[in-house]
Amino acid sequence: MNPVRTLILAAAGNDAVRRVVATAPVSRDVVRRFVAGETTADAIDAAGRLIGDGLRVTLDHLGEDTTDHDTAERTVRAYLELLDQLHAVGLAADAEVSVKLSAVGLHLGETLALDNASRVCAAAEQAGTTVTLDMEDHTTTDATLRVLAELRRHWPSVGAVLQAYLRRTLDDVRDLADTRVRLCKGAYAEPPSVAYTDPHEVDLNYVRCANALLAGSGYPMFATHDPRLIEIVGERARWYGKSVEDFEFQLLHGVRPGEQRHLAAEGHVVRVYVPYGDQWYGYLMRRLAERPANVAFFLRSLVTR
């Protein structure tokens, strides 16, 4: 893995660095590029604007690695309020939610995470939409897939996320290819024993997994900003006889916004991942790690203030 990327992802787990970055006033400006705001109203506003532009959204209430019951409960309530509001303003048909199991209590126990995720799924159903379970680092993959399987007994449309950098993923894709699956490259610092570390190998595995998803009868969601992969997925989808309604592209809020609109104008379903909330530190560090230019942007804003 690129050493700068390794360093930034290490900082994502370092409490001292977190305190410095989170309290620097400048961080707010940088955060604003990637995060829609702190409140439910900010999230609803951002969703409304994107949906008005012909895009769909998946909303993520920021937070991860929750270690106490109160925080897990607050996270669940934030999702319930969000889903209620999405329904009230008539956006639920074009807006789903993304949930990290670690935010709703996975580290406190799988049963708690399942119970809490079930409450969010029930609220999503009531609102007229659904949920996708984000995938976190590889130590949580098996637990996340177990919880997913349980949730799908009641809510078959709950989405899975699989990461092309993991060596196991092609097998997981084959198991889940008849369901709703988001395929991404993967955003965490993973050891070579479980993950491809050469970006070229990750891309190759992304294409292998994309083919396996397109060969299935499920609904693939291709989460990438990589122009080459977007083109390949489009071509392979045509080869498999898929129509534009049979799959979607997903991109992150603030990343390649022009491409988001360009793909939608071509007739593709495009969903934008919109994070909101005040627990933005880990999310921001992963976005900085993905692209050295983002670090330069961050450092420049520190010195030009």
Ligand code: FAD
């Ligand atoms: P890259 O090779 O990283 O990037 C290709 C090009 O895209 C870059 O050259 C650049 O032009 C642009 N680009 C990419 N990232 C950025 C950025 N941060 N800022 C500016 N430009 C950028 N990962 C998980 O591990 N679990 C998840 O649940 C998960 N969910 C995701 C959901 C969505 C909708 C998306 C889009 C990504 C998600 N990811 C998730 C992150 C993903 O794994 C990658 O880390 C991220 O998308 C970067 O990979 P890439 O495919 O865009 O390709």
